[in-house]
Amino acid sequence: RPLCHLSREGHTMASAAAPNHHPAALLRAALMFNKISLEEGYQSVDEDADGRISLTDLVNSCNTLDLGVTNEAVAACHREMDTNGDGYVDEQEWMAAMRNPMGLEDVLRSRGLDSAGEVQSSGLATATTMAPQDMINTIAASLAYNKLSTTEGYEAFDVDQDGKVSLEDLRAAIATLQLDLRPDDVFAEMQGPQSGYIEKAVWSQMIEQADADKVLKSRGVDTSEGAGSEALSTQAPVGLQAALNHVAAALRYNSLDLNQGFEAFDVDEDGRLSLLDLRTAVDTLQLQVHDDDVAAVHRAMGPDASGMCTLEGWRRLLETADGSELLRSRGVFLEAEDSAQAPIAGGPDGGVPEEVRRAADVVAAALQFNGLTPDEGYDSFDVDDDGGVSVEDLSKSAQMLQLDLGEREIAALHAHLAAGERHARRAEWVSLLASARPDDVLKSRGVSAEDPTPAPADPAAVQAAVDVVAAALAYNQLSLDEGYEAFDNDQDGVVSKADLEAAVAALQLDIPPGDAAALFAHLDPEGTGSVSRESWCTALAAANAEGVLRSRGVTEAVANPSTEPPPGAADAPARGAGAEVPPPPGTRLKQSLDTVAAALVYNELSHEEGYDAFDADADGLVSARDLDEAVGTLQLDLTPGDVAELFAHLSGGGAAVPRERWARALAAADPEAGLKSRGVSTDTVGFGAVRQSVAEIAAALRFNDLSDAAGYDAFDEDEDGKVSLSDLRAAVATLNLNLDEGSTKAVFEYLEDQQAKGFIDREAWIAALAKAGDDAAAILGSRGVQGGSAAEAPVAPPADPAPAAAPPA
Known part of the structure; x- marks a missing residue:
């Protein structure tokens, strides 16, 4: 888990950054406090190690240090440092700006530091006077306060995620948490002999022996049992032997021998048992074992220097345990070790926990509603088609079906069915769901248990769904026959209900699940289980696709779907269920x-350059992970759900985002809206100039009574069907538009086709000029033109006053 600040309402363990300080002064003070020279600081801030500090480097470093400054302030600071204006801060510029930044003394004084960055003496224990054990206690308190285990704390302090906590990691973590500690002193106390980093085993031993309560209580934090959110656990320690008996009981209950148990508890399947493996298995099995006892079990197994235990250590310890008495105390009597297997429940209590039972009822209701047997349902829930239902499959299926199940219930159900394995056992799945109670769930949702069919669908809702599908085909220039093939997801020659639902999800069509089911019933009136091609074409031929497109701001004429491909289909976007809808x-x-789009404009990146920037692993494709990392790096205000939805839209359901889809989607986006929502003036990032240039072109087209599409052809000076930079220059010169070479090139780069490099994309041209309509009207109005009049050749709107030259800017 990421580190968070150690503060609670009423209990502040570190003061927040004071406002209105210059970022350079705050950054210099942080370096001084952590005893980092300017040379070392330059290397630390240069995150990508390319020998220069970009704006992204500086923003990320200031956020890591939590300096309490806005990104806009950091951007202004970066511009001040960048004296040669090349967009980067080199080492010479860094040294000049950071040697004595304005306001440094005020920052140091506000934090109780002297001019050398040392903590000024006071009656409190400070970083200069703190004893070694007190330093360790402080770190342990930070972990306890943030509810991190020792292992999770080690991973959190491993800032660069290389598996080791180095001095640089420690400095960054202590600065982020604003702990009153000297990183060098802590590192000297905790690092391994000549290892250059803090070993996990040493970390675990020192943190587990530390007195975190002492520090927390000194800050007014109640650490007693039942102290609300401050209590770290509600399960009291029971001791090493009792904890071992719990583990042994779970193994026997699930008919696992010691070797099989070791494999089941080895969660990451690396052949060794870490403390994290042990804790994860205990949590999954919901064993009533305190975290301190789990750590004690792990220590007793004799972990090596890297914190890993072997099978031998596991066997040696578990051979001393006896879980039979615990099983009997819960009403479980196993006559022999080879008794029939029972699924792991919420503890070996001899029955199915209510939490698991409820989850099974909900899943069974979904299967019954969709006319699936438990065995067929197992295959349907196997999302990745690897032959088994993993917890990830179960979670994804629950989301797709919109089941009323929380993550805890999903995990409990899977643990019950998987019995320590990765996949739920098919036999256990069928047995549990066959004994489930789906009728109660269906009745609670207004569905008759005798006839689990939803109430008759609203004909208007069905027709609206038909219109939406037709609009998707028209927008992607697919004929009705091509659309039928695109919606045939499994390519078996017919469109089944599963095919239809998959296509609706991939295209993100505005069709609720209930309406999708009604749509399928409408298209399959005979109840054959699939939509015939004839029924598909008949229903969609009468649809109102144009009305749907117009309601979504698509004003250009779109070919009506027909059994024949529309004009220009050869140049249409990539076809298939993944084709995009605005x-x-x-x-x-x-x-x-x-x-x-706003992020690209703000960073002065073209769509092509933006694609490469978002390709985090530089493999030529933007994957879901690339998109997530780029969003995090740029600190875009998008939730994980937003990112997932965005990737699904851009990728069309594929494993990566095609460049051409990226370009089309962003060309139709409104970066100005994104910038304004963040208080950024578009005039300061170069966007205003591009928009003004596009508006000048749009005004010329409207003055000459040309549509945006016709204007594209008019600007194609050499009549080769494409607008090149030379074509654009020639048209600008012919029209005597008020665009210089830089503005002309900026427009070209903004609209350039990402597949046919060197030419303007027709769709991007039409989308950009359509959005410039209001600005174009304003330009014409400012020049006394209320409407256009046809002309034999395109000419520019008249200037005011009216020499036969370019209109005044």
Whole structure:
């Protein structure tokens, strides 16, 4: 888990950064306090180690140190440092700016530091006077306060995530947590002999022996049992032997021998048992074992220097345990070790826990509603088609089906069915769901148990769903026959209910699950289980696709779906169920696209350059992980759900985002809205100039009574069907537009086709000029033109006053 600040309402363990200090002064003070020279600081801030500090480097470092400054202030600071204006801060510029930044003395004084960055003497124990054990106690208190185990704490302090806590990691973590500690002193106390880093085993031993309560109580934090959110555990320690008996009982209850038990508890399947493995298994099995006892069990197994235990250590310890008495105390009597297997429940209590039972009822209701047997349901819930239902499969299926199940219930159900394995056992799945009570769940949702069929669908809702599907085909220039093949997800020649639902999900069509089921019933009136091609074409031929597209801001004429491909289909976007549909205005998806587009504009990146920037692993494709990492690096205001939805839209359900889809989606986005929502003036990031240039072109087209599409053809000077930079220059010169070479190139780069490099993308041209309509009207109005009049050749709007030259800017 990421580190968080050690503060609670009423109990502050570290003071927040004071406002209105210059970022350079705050950064210099942080370096001084942590005894980091300017040379070392330059290397630390240069995160990508390219020998220069970019704006991203500086923003990330200031956020890591939690200096309490806005990104806009950091950007202004970066511009001040960048004296040669190349967009980067080199080492010479860094040294000049950071040697004595304005306001440094005020920052140091506000934090109780002297001019050398030392903590000024006071009646309190400070970083200069703290005893070694007190330092360890303070770190242990920070972990306890943030509810991190020793292992989780080690991983959190491993800032660069290389598996080791180095001095640089320690400095960054202590600065982030604002702990009153000297990183060098702590490192000297905790590092292994000549290892250059803090070993996990040493860390675990010192943290577990530390007195965190002493520090927490000194800050007014109640650590007693039952102290609300401050209590670290509600299960009291029971001792090593009792904890071993709990583990032994779980193994016997699930008919696992010691070797099989070791494999089941080895969660990461690396052949060794870490403390994290042990804790994860105990949590999954919901064994009533205190975290301190888990740590004691792990220590008793004799871990090596890296904190790992072997099978021999596991066997040696578990051979001394006896879980039979614990089983009998819970009404479980196993006559022999080879008794029939029972699934892992919420503890070996001889029955199915209510939490698992409820989850099974909900899943069984979903299967019954969809006409699936438990055995067929197992295959349906196997999302990744690897032959088994993992906890990830179960979670994804619950989300897709919108089941009323929390993550805890999903984990409990899977643990019950998997019996320590990765996949739920099919036999246990079928047995549990066959004995479930789906009728009660269905009745609670207004569905008759005798006839689990939803109430008759609203004909208007069904027709609306038909219209939405037709609009998706029209927007992607697919004929009805091509659309039928695109919706045939499994390519078996017919569109089944599963095919239809998969396509609706992939295209993110605005069709609720209930309406999707009604749509399928409408398209399959005979109840054959699939939609015939004839029924598909008949229903969609009468649909109102144009109305749906117009409601989503698509005003250009779109070919009506027909059995024949529409004109220009050869140049249409990639076909298939993954083809994109523009998100409706005001939706989270539209806002996410605007946010990404704004980030590119703010960083002065073209769509092509933005694609490469978002390709975090530089493999030529933007994957879901790339998108998530880029969003995190840029600190975009997108939730994990927003990112997942955005990737699904951009990738069309594939494993990566195609460049052409990226370009089309961002060309249709509104970066200005994203910038304005963050208080950023578009005039300061170069966007205003590009928009003004596009508006000048749009005004010229409207003055000459040309549509945006016709304007594209008019600007194609050499009539090769594409607008090149030379074409754009020639048209700008012919029209005598008020665009210089830089503005012309900026427009070209903004609209450039990402597949046919060197030419403007027709769709991007049409989308950009359509959005510039209001600005174009304003330009014409400012020049006394209320409407356009046709002309034999395109000419620029008249200037005011009216020499035969370019209109005044």
